[in-house]
Amino acid sequence: MEIRHSDLVVTSSTNRVSTARALRNGFVQIGHCTHLSQRKLHASEKPWVTRQRVAEARILTVQHLISTRARNAAEDGDFVFSGESALVILGLQPWWNNPDVVVRRVRRSGHKCVLPAVPVHNARVPEVRLVQIRHKTKQLRGSGETSFGHRLAAQGVEVDPYETGVHSGIRIAPAHLIVFDLCRLLHPLQAFHNVSLLLRHLARWDSRDLAGSRQRVQIVRQALRQDLDTLGAVPRIRRTRALLASADGGLESPAESIVLWSLRSIVKKSASVLTQVPVTAGKQNFRIDIGVPTAKLAIEVTGRGKFGESSTSAYGVADRFVARQQMLEAADWRVINITYDQAKKLTPLMDWLRKLLSQHGIVTGVPDPLMWAEASPLLLAKSRRY
Structure with a gap:
């Protein structure tokens, strides 16, 4: 996270003068009595970067509100951030750069809370909700925190500083609860992308070491699966297991997530569909975005980001792209x-x-209902994501 508590200005609900002064000095309202300087929200930034900075400020605002309203120190310690909020705190870019703020609490208020829209220069970041999930204390302090880290460390996968459950001075939920909340709160495609992102982060994916990275992803996946089993037969646990089994740490973009999610929803032997497939062609080594090696089928997902910012770089990339495709063919x-x-x-x-x-002899079927769902109106909304 780039936004810190020191970047916020907190005013009193009764002190209208200090609130007016904050607004007059170029601050924007993030939450009730909480304001952020527009200097932290540069006009030259890409829209998704601005939304991510607002998301960080909203998380800090909620943390401040809950802490100041807590009756005692014990109650203050009984809340953690989860879902896409946890990904933002970890410095990752979730599917939505304008996500709802998700908090797990032992005690939750029955009041619905909406964090207001934020005007930024000539743009506007839409409002979001505060989602409060009630959890049992043993879920928070159980196997997901200490033994998860120890089990991974014993197999050569280090998850420090995540093991402590604190990042950037903010408490986040154990990894298996983050996965569970992603899968039960969000559209399955959105959850698939986010779980893949978390796997990539926890396994410290390294494109220069594909074999080692895949092995670490499997170790992390197995540890998460074991911790999810401790939750029992709770709602959406079957979808969570299915999405965790299909998630892939090799994904590098939302577009790749869409394609791989679609493939693994319909292919009977989904393990045959791989990401970052190494191929040697024309005495050169390539990595295919998504491939089915047994059928020699390569799926390349292209977008403007691959072609650079200028027409000169775009032409150069396009020439290399065509030459690469010819060598693969x-x-x-x-x-x-x-x-x-x-x-x-x-x-x-x-x-x-x-x-x-089907033309390549790959057996497919109807989409798995645990994996697939029709697109929701907000899923690809520009105001929420890239």
Whole structure:
């Protein structure tokens, strides 16, 4: 997180003068009596970066409100951030850069809380909700915190500083509860992307060491699965297990997440669909975004981000892209290119992929209801994400 408590100005609900002064001096309202300087929200930043900074400020605002309203020190310690809020605190970019603030508490208020819209220069970050989840204390201090870290360390995977449950001075939920909250609160595609992001982070994915990275992802996945088993037969636990089993630490973009999520929702042997597939063609080594090595099928997901900021860099990348595809095809790989705009049309993409895979002898079926769902109106909304 880049925003700190010192970047916020907290005023009294009865002190209208200090509130007016904060607004007059270029501060924007983040929450009730909480303001953030627009100097922390640069006009030159990309929209998603601005939304992420606002998300960080909102988390700090909620932490301040809960702490000041806590009756005693014990109650103050009985709340942690979870879901996409935990990802923001860890410095990751979740599916939504304008996420709801998710808090797990032993005691939760029955009042609905909406964090207001934030005007930033000539733009506006829409309002979000505060989502409060009631948890049992043993869920918070059980196997998800200490033994999770110890089990991974014993197998060569270090998760410090996450093991302590504190990051940037803010308490976050154990990893398995973060996964569970992502999967039960969000659209399955959104959850799939976020769980993949968390796996990548915890396993310290390194593209220069694909074999080691895949092994670490499997170790982290198994540890999370064991901790999820301690929750018992709670609602949405089957969906959580299915999404955790399908999530992939090799994903590098939301567009890749859409395509891989679609494939693993319909392919019967989903393990045959891999990310970051190393291929040697034309005496050169490449990495394919998503591939089915047994069928020599390569799926490349393209977007404007791959072509740079200028027309000069775009032409250069395009030339290399064409040459790369020609070498792969000469090595008997079938290359399929999917743009981000194509990927956003979920149902047509799913139907097209099913027909394509069938042509290559890959067995597909109807989408797994634990994995797949129709797109919600907010899923791809520009005001919430990239």
